[in-house]
Amino acid sequence: MKIYFSFGTYLIFYPMMKDPKELKALLHLLDDPDEEVYETVSDKIIHYGKEVIPRLESLWEHTHDNQVQERIEDIIHKVNFNEVYAHFTMWNRAEKPGLLAGALLLANYRFPQIDEEAIRKTIKSVHQSCWLEINDYLTPLEKITIINSIFYNMYKFKGLELEENKPNHYFINEVIETRLGNNYSLGIIYQIICDMLDVPVYAIQLPKQYILAYYDTLYDFRNKTNEPIHKIQFYIDPNNGMIYTQNDVDVFINKYEIKTDANTFLPLSNKTILFKNLEALMQVYQLLQEDDKVEEIQKLMALYSDHLK
Numbered sequence: 371m372k373i374y375f376s377f378g379t380y381l382i383f384y385p386m387m388k389d390p391k392e393l394k395a396l397l398h399l400l401d402d403p404d405e406e407v408y409e410t411v412s413d414k415i416i417h418y419g420k421e422v423i424p425r426l427e428s429l430w431e432h433t434h435d436n437q438v439q440e441r442i443e444d445i446i447h448k449v450n451f452n453e454v455y456a457h458f459t460m461w462n463r464a465e466k467p468g469l470l471a472g473a474l475l476l477a478n479y480r481f482p483q484i485d486e487e488a489i490r491k492t493i494k495s496v497h498q499s500c501w502l503e504i505n506d507y508l509t510p511l512e513k514i515t516i517i518n519s520i521f522y523n524m525y526k527f528k529g530l531e532l533e534e535n536k537p538n539h540y541f542i543n544e545v546i547e548t549r550l551g552n553n554y555s556l557g558i559i560y561q562i563i564c565d566m567l568d569v570p571v572y573a574i575q576l577p578k579q580y581i582l583a584y585y586d587t588l589y590d591f592r593n594k595t596n597e598p599i600h601k602i603q604f605y606i607d608p609n610n611g612m613i614y615t616q617n618d619v620d621v622f623i624n625k626y627e628i629k630t631d632a633n634t635f636l637p638l639s640n641k642t643i644l645f646k647n648l649e650a651l652m653q654v655y656q657l658l659q660e661d662d663k664v665e666e667i668q669k670l671m672a673l674y675s676d677h678l679k
Contacts, residue, residue, distance in 0.1 A: 393418065397429055401438050408441065416448050423449060450482040451666055455673075462641060462673050469565070472644040473558050476651075477541040479670070484543040492546050493559065496525055497566045504567060510584050510603050511613070513569055518611035521560060525549065529556050529609025532650075537658070540651045553580045554647045557608035561643075571606065572637030575646055576619070577628050582606040585637065602635055645674045 399411045415422055423446055430442045457475050461467045470493070477484050503516045521527050526549045530539060535552055538544040545551035545559065557573050557580060564571035570585045583602045605614040623630060638646070652667040 393422065393425065397425065400429075400441050401435055412441070412445055412448075415445055416452065418449075420449055420453055451479070453482075454479045455669065458670055458673055467640050469558060469640045469643065470562050472640055473542040473555075473562075476644065476647060477543045479666075480537065480541050481543055489543055489546050492525075493562060493566075496521060496559075497563050499524060500563065500567055504569075510586065513567075514571075514584060514604075514606060514611075514613065517560075517564065517567070517569070518606075521563070522611050527551065527556060527559070529553060529607075531609075535650075535654050537651060537654050537663075540647060540654070552650075553608045554650050557582055558643065558647070560606070560608050573643050573646075574635060575638060575642075576623070576634070578626065579622070580608075580646065580650075581614075582608050583635070583637070600637075641674060645671060648674075 393415070396411050396415050399407065402408055402411065415426075426442050426446050430439050433439060433442075454475060457478070461472055461475055470490075474484070474486060474489065477489075499520045500517050503520070504513050508516070527545075528550055530550060530552055532552060538548075539550060539552045540555050542555060542559065545555045551559070560582060561571055561573055570587070571582050572585060574581060574583050583605050585600045586603045587600055602616065604616070605619055606612070607614065622628075648667055648671050652664055652671070655663040655667060
């Protein structure tokens with residue numbers, strides 16, 4: 371028999387709880403001083419999946435042994451990481467995975483008990499505020515000016531420079547709660563809202579600069595195939611909403627002698643966006659010398675090697 375758990379739009383199954391007597395015996399061995407015994411016990415408990423977490427949390431509350439508490443915390447973290455890893459795997463395999471679902475997965479890595487509904491409610495509120503002000507008669511620049519005013523002024527979202535980065539600035543639940551993020555996390559939220567508004571804003575990645583671009587769709591009716599031409603009208607800094615022209619970006623490219631090609635100004639896929647977020651988050655953990663988290667983020671990044679497009 372299998373039991374299913376949902377996360378976003380994805381379902382993952384886990385076996386029903388095994389012999390409770392076996393689990394009880396394993397939990398009694400968590401205080402064993404022999405590290406080899408503990409490792410064997412830990413691996414078996416982790417194999418039970420997330421169904422074992424309530425038992426572990428209850429044990430943590432009723433024990434005064436600091437080592438046992440630390441071991442329980444480590445096991446719970448590993449169980450949660452396996453859960454996130456499985457969901458990331460499924461998200462990557464989807465043909466067109468949703469950006470919000472990906473952002474929630476990333477947050478779930480650090481905060482397993484996030485309130486998804488609260489996050490969706492805030493995003494819906496921002497969208498609704500923008501929708502009431504935007505109409506088809508506005509120019510692209512006028513639309514973005516309205517979105518910026520609501521996003522940065524009404525809802526008080528604020529971007530921090532990468533030098534000020536902390537890990538929490540990458541997780542959408544923390545950004546929604548504190549209104550503080552960086553160009554990666556704010557860029558995701560901004561793009562999600564624009565997508566809900568049918569405003570063609572997408573992320574691109576320049577060296578040393580993660581930025582959003584407003585794309586205009588043009589048609590050359592002399593072309594028999596009538597394939598649309600996607601042209602960038604201007605750029606948006608997700609940290610503060612500042613608008614940049616193509617000339618501004620060209621100056622930046624020339625200043626830092628950045629080599630560009632045909633792919634430089636193409637929109638990033640949602641998979642690539644999440645990969646870039648993981649990559650930047652990993653660098654923060656490296657600076658903090660949190661090697662265990664660096665290793666875990668690298669495992670998540672490795673899932674993308676065959677799926678990035």
